[in-house]
Amino acid sequence: MTSRIESSGEIAATRPAVTPQPRAAFHRRSRWLAALCLLPFALFFIAFQVAPLVWVAVHSLSVGDGWGLDHFEKIFASRFYLQAIKHSLQIAFWSSLIGIAIAILGSYSLRQVDSRLRDFVIAFSNMTSNFAGVPLAFAFIILLGFNGALTILLKQIGVIEDFNLYSKTGLIVLYSYFQIPLGVLLLYPAFDALREDWRESAALLGAGTWAYWRHIGLPVLTPALLGTFVILLANALGAYATVYYLTTGNFNVLPIRIAGLVSGDISLNPDLASALAMVLVGLMAVITLAHQLLLKRSYHVAR
Template sequence: MYKEFREREALQKIKNHKIYLLALLLPFVLFVIGFELGPMMAMFKNSFYADDGIHLTMNQYITIFKSKFYLQAIKNSIVISIISAVISILIAVVTAYSFTKFSRKIQNRLLMIANVTSNFEGIPLSFSYIILLGNNGLFTLLFAKLGWNIFADFNLYSWTGLILVYIYFQIPLAILLIYPSFQGIKQQWKEASALLGGSTISFWLRIGIPVLLPSIVGTFSILFANAMGAYATAYALVGSNYNLLSLQIASLVSSDVTLKPQLGSALGVLLATTMIGAMWINERMMRRIRRDLR
């Protein structure tokens, strides 16, 4: 009898503890609903209204898919996101691997620097690049005075300059995401590979890279979504000179000339769909990779 009472008391404590944890989680749930799901549902609903905001219609989506201008914006955003994500991952893999060669104390400091740098984006980042590499930037004028025409054919306010800035704020984030995967590669694996006659290259091709691949694929989807949604960096650097999806959405919902929030909502839905699609493909690929590694 006493044992049953103690078991019931233990179960009640566990139940009360779960209720307490759910109560603590409630503010976060309300925050997600209020600032994530709520605006998303409002945007989705608004995309099916005509410009008058009264009549339901599919004309906003028809306008987008019939317009070469908006299709070009989608294409440009996807291209710059893929290019910046791929280059950033390649650099981050090498950099994260080099971190592991230092002592734990230095690794922590390097990760702290990467963490701080990953938050340096938007208008401050674009302004810094303009000061350093703009037409009258510090490095541009300095090298020109020294007779080195390193930046003679480089234009910061071009497609190349935009990709360069995107890569800059993508690399630290990629390092932070890929670095933990290197901790999963054990020294015993390298020693076993060497004892069996395997070279360093064969180890990375047969063991190292397959172990890192799920993390690399997952990082790619995050970097892709990060670049697709970037607005302040591109706006501060090139303004409306380049046709990007995020810039077009902003111009449609906040412009004094072409104010069309319904059309902007439709573009926002397509942007969200592209991101979700990329993450879904990434999840499928990661499942297949993990299944093949077993």
């Protein structure tokens, strides 16, 4: 027995010692592997996001053989282009506000219903959020046009006297249609952060429904609400196909003006179109900055 132990000890002693791989080298290799996996995404992002934005920014400053701010001066001195900016902001704001208000109620209600109905509504929202362009414009013309089926019915029962789908109000209704399902898809997961025991604890401490939502529910949901509102604004500001096919390009909003200058419907001026696009980018940058400031403030209040 003693000889066996001694022989096994000699064999173990003759084996080379296995040194563990340094942790720093392992982490370095992991970072390089992660960077390599992100390389296709980085190339895609540069090719289809950064490069077009740089091209538009450069051409917005191109004036003849030189550089300057002439295109921006023309935009802000023109009542026509200022009206396009105003209409775009108004339609985007009101459709986003209507969309997020209904989406809040819908997302909260989905938490209280049966799972089958919930799955059906989520699937339907996913489908309708992508229902835009020519089919959506055609559907609204049939329903809410001057001789639309729903317009005639509402007039007969006295709900409305007149409704113009091709006006600013009509476009707000149209935009709200695809804003609502998108808002539901974005806000529905946010309600997972609200735990039922918080409501029960608040009720045991004497807090009513309004106090619960004011001090617990809304502060928890504020980041998701602000983020969803910004996404809805961006979605409405950049919408083009639906409003173009509904009004045949006759309603004055920024995407229509940009497309008209690029395609040459009235006059071909891609540099001025680039300046209008940069104005649109600037509006979104301001909205995003305001979102970040409000987000920081909400975190500060929650603490």
